Amino acid sequence: MSTEISAVWNKIQDMANDFIILLPNIVLAIIVFSIFFFIARTLKRLVRRLTRDRRQAHNLGLVLGRLAQGAMILVGLFIALSIVIPSLKASDLVQLLGISGVAIGFAFRDILQNFLAGILILLTEPFQIDDQIVFKNFEGTVEQIQTRATTIRTYDGRRIVIPNSELFTNSVIVNTAFDHRRLEYDIGIGYGDDIDTARRLILEAMNEIDGVLASPAADALVVELAGSAVNIRARWWVQPPRRADVLDLQDRVLTNIKNKLLANGIDLPFPTQQILFHDQTEATDGDRHQQREGWPAGKGEVPQPRRIGHTLGQLAQNRDRPQVTPATNSHSPSPTTQTDR
Known part of the structure; x- marks a missing residue:
């Protein structure tokens, strides 16, 4: 028992002696690390001060300052460990850090990807x-x-x-990358209306609104010959291009365009549809040269149009007529009745 106690006591004395020997190195390492920590804090403040003039200085300076501070503290930690443990080489620390970094990278791949993307967004x-x-x-x-x-x-x-x-x-x-932004809207006019007159009225209506820029100038272009209207695209520029200002200005521009066009007799048509009814009871059904509704008449006399009421009346008359039984042929054999024998 006394031998075991003596071995433990000797071990404690050896550890104390080693600590006393390393104490100057530990103190020196603490001093070096403190110096690097102070430098890191100063570097963080300097980076934030250099980015103060930028619009995103709060976020950009904070991120870059933390990165600079962390890198400087890591360098100070490496130097302090080298002082305390002289046998520990910097290459061993770098190798250990690289292996740990790969493991951490696989474990937190999405987090690191978002972090690097955030740094690039703040920089670019x-x-x-x-x-x-x-x-x-x-x-x-x-x-x-x-x-x-x-x-x-x-x-x-x-x-x-x-x-x-x-x-x-x-x-x-x-949407707010530049000071000016162009808005556009398609306006349909009737095929019987004069395009030049409508274009002039649309330009006048846009230029009368406060907020529509004179330079670049507004314009009106014919963009489509639609099924029931001629579409003219009105385009105008605004400043600043904020969402609330854009909606308010678009409301005033479109209201003024509508009122001015209607006041000058320009039609604003809506989609229309023409339905052709085809009487399938006629003998000419399927003959494109004779059939009129929905088909080209071809050569010869054009069949006259028929109304649905007239056709329905004829169908009713045909239904009310008595059915005529055709006469039987005298030479035809008379029906016979078979009996069971």
């Missing part, structure tokens, strides 16, 4: 905070661009969180 700035964007079926104003996801506020007061990897790898429409 395809859109910025307070921009109005359209992504797939979502449309709204960008509220925040974080390292994992971007949040947008829809026009009906809902918040949508979109992963950054989705935004970075798919198409995004930025």
